[in-house]
Amino acid sequence: MSEESNDALDGEINIDNADNQVWLMKVPKFLADHWAGSQGSIGKIRIKSGDNISLTIQVPGTTTTEEFQLITTPQNIENQPLKIFSEDAEGALALEGNIGLKCDIKMNLDSPTYRELMKTRTTAYNTKTRVAKTIDDNQPFLPPRPINPKIQVSTAVYAKKKPTTDKKERKSEDQVIDSIFDAFHDNNHLDIKTLVKYTDQPQTWLKTVLNKVCIFNKRGPNKNTYELKPEYKNKDEKK
Incomplete structure (x- = not known):
C-alpha cells in the first residue's frame, strides 16, 4: 500500500464488509500471471468434505481444465486478526473482511x-543472455615483435591461491x-x-x-x- 494510502487510514474507511470472512490463497507465479490477464471467471472452488477442497481452472492456452488440491490452514480471527483492504482508482479505502482461512495450492x-x-x-534459466560478436577491423595485423629469450629467476614469494568456489545463482x-x-x-x-x-x-x-x-x-x-x-x-x- 502506498504512503498516500497509509495517510488515508486517518480518514474515512468503508466498513460495510467488515464482518465478511475471506480466504488468503498463495498461488504459483504462472497461475497468478494467468489470472491477471483473465476476464470474468478465473476458476471454481469445490468443497467436498472438511478440508478436502479443490480448485479447478482452465489451463492457460488450452481448452482443458485441471484440478488442484488446496492445503488449508484455519486462522484464529479473535486472537490473531488479519484483514483485507482494497483501494479504488481515487484512493478510497474499504475494509473487505477478515482472513478466516489460508490456502496453499498443491501442484x-x-x-x-x-x-x-x-x-x-x-x-x-539455461538460456545464455550473452552473445559473442565478431568486430570487423580494417586495421592491418601487426604480429608481435620477437624478443630475446632470457632466463629470469624471481625471488618473490607468492601467496597460495585459495581454491575457487562455484558460486551458484x-x-x-x-x-x-x-x-x-x-x-x-x-x-x-x-x-x-x-x-x-x-x-x-x-x-x-x-x-x-x-x-x-x-x-x-x-x-x-x-x-x-x-x-x-x-x-x-x-x-x-x-x-
Missing part, C-alpha cells in the same frame, strides 16, 4: 501442465520448491548432497526452503535424508 507433479512449466523454466523460493518437487518425483528420500546437485542451489538457501516442504530424518533407516511432508506427497506415490 500435481504428474500433470502435463506442471511438467511443461518445469521444462519452460529450465529452458529459460540463487533462484526464487517458488522456483526452488518446484525443483525440489521434481527431484522427489522418482525418489522418496534424498540427501542434501543430491538435492544441491539436482537444484543447483547454494546449500544454505536450499536448506531454508527444504524446511518448508520437507521433513529431515535424523534417525532410522533413512537417517540424514529429506522426504516431502505428507501434505505435499502424491496420493499415488509408491511407498
